[in-house]
Amino acid sequence: MKQPIALSIEDLSFSYGGKKALDRVSFEIRSGECTLLLGPNGAGKSTLFSLITRLYDTREGRIELCGFDIKQQTSKALAKLGVVFQQTTLDMDLSVMQNLRYHTALHGMGRKQAMQRIQQELERLNMFDRRFERIRQLNGGHRRRVEIARALLHKPALLLLDEPTVGLDVPSRLAIVEYVHQLASEEKLAVLWASHLIDEVYPDDHLIVLHKGRIKANGTVDEVLKTTNTSMVKDAFYTLTQGEQA
Amino acid sequence: MTNQPGADLHLPEGRRAGQFCVNILHYWRAMWGIIGRELWRFVTQRERFISALVRPLVWLFVFAAGFRAALGLAITPPYETYILYEVYITPGLIGMIQLFNGMQSSLSMVYDREMGSMRILMVCPLPRWFLLLSKLLAGTGVSILQVYVFLAIAWFYDIHAPWQGYLWVLPTLMLSGLMLGALGLLLSSFIKQLENFAGVMNFVIFPMFFMSTALYPLWKMKESSVLLSKLAQYNPFSQAVELIRFALYGQFNQHAFVYTSVAFLVFMTAAIIGYNPSKGMMMRKGGA
Numbered sequence: 321m322k323q324p325i326a327l328s329i330e331d332l333s334f335s336y337g338g339k340k341a342l343d344r345v346s347f348e349i350r351s352g353e354c355t356l357l358l359g360p361n362g363a364g365k366s367t368l369f370s371l372i373t374r375l376y377d378t379r380e381g382r383i384e385l386c387g388f389d390i391k392q393q394t395s396k397a398l399a400k401l402g403v404v405f406q407q408t409t410l411d412m413d414l415s416v417m418q419n420l421r422y423h424t425a426l427h428g429m430g431r432k433q434a435m436q437r438i439q440q441e442l443e444r445l446n447m448f449d450r451r452f453e454r455i456r457q458l459n460g461g462h463r464r465r466v467e468i469a470r471a472l473l474h475k476p477a478l479l480l481l482d483e484p485t486v487g488l489d490v491p492s493r494l495a496i497v498e499y500v501h502q503l504a505s506e507e508k509l510a511v512l513w514a515s516h517l518i519d520e521v522y523p524d525d526h527l528i529v530l531h532k533g534r535i536k537a538n539g540t541v542d543e544v545l546k547t548t549n550t551s552m553v554k555d556a557f558y559t560l561t562q563g564e565q566a
Numbered sequence: 567m568t569n570q571p572g573a574d575l576h577l578p579e580g581r582r583a584g585q586f587c588v589n590i591l592h593y594w595r596a597m598w599g600i601i602g603r604e605l606w607r608f609v610t611q612r613e614r615f616i617s618a619l620v621r622p623l624v625w626l627f628v629f630a631a632g633f634r635a636a637l638g639l640a641i642t643p644p645y646e647t648y649i650l651y652e653v654y655i656t657p658g659l660i661g662m663i664q665l666f667n668g669m670q671s672s673l674s675m676v677y678d679r680e681m682g683s684m685r686i687l688m689v690c691p692l693p694r695w696f697l698l699l700s701k702l703l704a705g706t707g708v709s710i711l712q713v714y715v716f717l718a719i720a721w722f723y724d725i726h727a728p729w730q731g732y733l734w735v736l737p738t739l740m741l742s743g744l745m746l747g748a749l750g751l752l753l754s755s756f757i758k759q760l761e762n763f764a765g766v767m768n769f770v771i772f773p774m775f776f777m778s779t780a781l782y783p784l785w786k787m788k789e790s791s792v793l794l795s796k797l798a799q800y801n802p803f804s805q806a807v808e809l810i811r812f813a814l815y816g817q818f819n820q821h822a823f824v825y826t827s828v829a830f831l832v833f834m835t836a837a838i839i840g841y842n843p844s845k846g847m848m849m850r851k852g853g854a
Contacts, residue, residue, distance in 0.1 A: 373689045399691035407682035413610065414603070425599020426690035428592025 323351040324386075326400070326478040326510030327372070332381030334367055334533075341367040343533040345381070349526070351477065354504035354511040356521050359530035360561055365514040366406070368530070369482050372512075373403055386477050399427070402471035406482040406514075408463055412456045416447065416466050419455060420473060427474040434473075441469035445499070461492030468496065472503075479503065481513045485520065493517075501525075518554045527553070529560045536560040596692055597700040604704035608711070614670070618712050621666065622659035623719060630655045642783055644815035656717075656725050657811035658780025661803060663716060664709045664739070664746045669771055671705035672750030676757050695838045698751060702834070705750070706743030713739055731814040738813040738823075742806035745826050748833035749802075755840025778804040802829035 327349040334342040342364045349355050359365050370376040372383055374390050374397075383390040388397035410419050417438065424434035442448040445465040455463060464484055471479060481500065485493040497520050503509045505524075513520070521527065527544045529537040537544045537560050541553060548556040608614060630652045645653075678684040687697055717732065727735075753766055775781075777797045784804075788795040798804050805825040812819035 373685070375685065375688060395691040395693065397691075398689055401689065403685075403689055405682055405685055409682040409686045411603075411607075411683060413607065418603075418606070422599050422603050423686065423690075425595050425602075426687065426692070428595050430591075430595070 323353070323508065325349070325384075326351050326353075326386055327512060328382075328384040329368075329372075330382040330384075332368070332371065332378065332383065334364075334371060334376065334379070341533050342371075345530070345533070345535055347528055347535065347538050349478065349510045349512055351510050352504055352508040353526050354501055354513065354522065354524075355526040355528060357512060357514045357528050357530060358516070358518065358521075358557055359514075360516070362532075363530040363561075364533040365530060366482065367533075369403075369405075369480060369514060372480060373401065374398065399474070400477040402474070402476035402479045404464070404467045404471050404479070404481045404484045406484070406486060408467070410455045410463060410466060410470075413454065415452050415454055416442070416458075417451045419466065420451075420470055423470045424473055429474070437473050437475075438469075441472050442466075445469050459492075461488050461495070464488060464492070464496060468499070472509075476509070478510045478512065481511065483514055483516065485515070485517065493520075497522075518557060521553050529557060531561045593692065593696060596690070596696075597703065600687075600697070600700040601704040601707060604701075604708060605711075608708045615712075618663065618667065618670075619716060619719070622662050622716055625659055625662070626652060626655065626720065626723065626725075642785070644812045644817045644819075652723070653725055654783070655781060656720055657814055658778070658807050660713050660716065660735075660739070660810050661742065661746075661778070661780050661807040662775060663712050664706075664743045664806070665771060665775060665803060667705060667709035667712060668743070668746035668748075668750035669753075669766060670750075671701070671708075671747055672754035672757075672766075675701070675751065675754040679754075694841050698838060698841060699834075702744060702747045702751060705747045706740060709743045709747070710736070710739050727814045728816055730816045734813040734816050735810060738809045741823070741826055741830065742810060745802060745806055745830035745833065748830055748837055751837035752833050752840060755837055774801060774803045777801055778807060780804070780807050802826060805829070 325348050329348070330346050332342055332345040333340065345364075345368065347355075357365055357368070367376070371378055372385075372390065374394055378391050383397075385397040386400045388400065390397045411422070414422070420438045420442075421434060424437065429437065438451070439448060442451055445468065447462065447465050447469065450458070450462065455466065458466070468481075468484070479500070485496055488496070500511055500513065501522055504511045515521075521541060523541055525541055527537060527539065527541050528535060529544070537547060537556070539547070544556050545551060545553070548559045550556040550559060633651050633655075675684065678687075687701075688694065690697070717727075749770075753770065757766070777794065778801050779787075779798055780803070784795050784799060787798055802825065805822040806829075808819050809822035809826050812822065
């Protein structure tokens with residue numbers, strides 16, 4: 321049985337002045353699917369994320385989150401969304417708990433429910449014992465874990481991750497990659513993960529290759545390898561982007 | 567997780583009245599979340615608290631004391647007797663606290679936007695106008711705290727208003743704080759980078775403060791420059807200061823109230839447009 325569609329993007333285009341950043345982009349992501357969005361710098365990944373999160377206005381095309389149009393039903397659509405931005409968005413001078421409580425307040429959760437959800441998410445990431453520490457005292461990997469926990473507090477249907485492993489050491493990176501894949505398969509969460517690290521792709525993942533604002537490939541890893549007549553994701557990526565660095 | 571992803575964490579659909587209450591509760595909690603965060607940050611940032619107080623106190627203890635002899639003040643409403651220059655300047659310094667606080671809030675908005683933490687606020691499922699208004703209320707609350715600490719210190723310096731004045735001034739501080747905060751918000755929607763903020767000091771804060779009735783009454787300004795007195799008269803900061811001045815002496819200045827309210831509405835509407843992804847400056851700047 322097919323899982324419901326969590327994110328639907330239809331004919332999405334966006335320009336900065338005269339420069340086209342996205343050109344008629346269309347794809348869908350279903351619950352339980354981990355979708356890796358690969359693209360070199362300037363491919364349009366960040367623009368796409370800004371449009372999905374409604375930081376930019378959708379002028380051409382349509383974005384729907386769990387059936388809610390991001391432009392017409394913004395609040396309902398955003399309630400279904402959890403986001404981890406590339407840049408840290410935690411308040412460095414507040415504790416882990418204060419940062420998470422702020423998020424639960426913004427999502428309208430009461431104290432009891434908030435504390436319960438914070439405990440659940442932090443325990444899953446082995447961060448509950450550090451809940452009273454200031455963010456400034458945590459290392460990069462732990463900060464990322466807090467951000468992932470925060471993005472999941474309101475039980476979103478879609479988790480957006482914008483290059484969340486940039487600047488992390490290998491063990492932290494692997495732990496996060498593993499955890500997010502687990503969320504997709506076990507919790508049936510839809511994941512859209514922008515990355516430039518090809519080794520973060522798992523064999524069962526859905527793959528979208530974006531290049532110069534256009535989708536060059538969209539399918540399972542096997543399908544993309546078959547279409548490009550390659551045996552490794554790295555080679556497929558180079559073929560699709562004419563050798564540009566991810 | 568026991569719930570399905572994306573399942574509604576609140577009441578089931580169909581119970582419209584119940585849903586309405588949940589929505590109100592959501593707004594209420596989010597607003598207090600934003601206000602609580604701002605107050606906590608302010609209280610824990612001791613340097614910010616001290617510097618916010620030192621500025622008007624230096625003006626009161628040094629500038630006003632030196633000017634006392636140079637400036638003679640006639641009896642003008644709301645004052646019923648001759649007053650010392652320190653007494654005259656106190657409402658202006660209250661306005662100064664709120665003006666700087668409004669700009670400080672706007673500075674922190676630009677900083678938050680550069681650092682990315684603004685994005686968390688902007689992607690939460692509430693209308694932007696409400697989020698901005700909550701931010702504004704938080705900033706105004708902080709400025710009122712500062713004003714009352716300043717008034718307490720001024721009281722020990724023998725600057726006394728009638729006790730009712732300390733109560734009457736509260737709603738006017740709310741309005742003036744909102745108006746100056748909304749101006750700050752509006753400016754922050756135009757400012758692309760933190761470095762550009764120095765321009766705000768030169769082109770907004772200083773002209774607004776010096777071309778106002780904070781330091782000299784209008785009639786005194788008119789003696790030296792009619793143009794300057796006209797500019798001061800139409801400066802919304804002057805009207806906010808006069809509103810505070812009258813309220814501190816238990817009087818209501820209707821003209822100043824209407825002027826300040828209209829200025830607040832204009833600045834707030836423009837700020838909301840500025841932060842609207844469809845219409846405002848966010849498109850040009852590349853997001854919040």
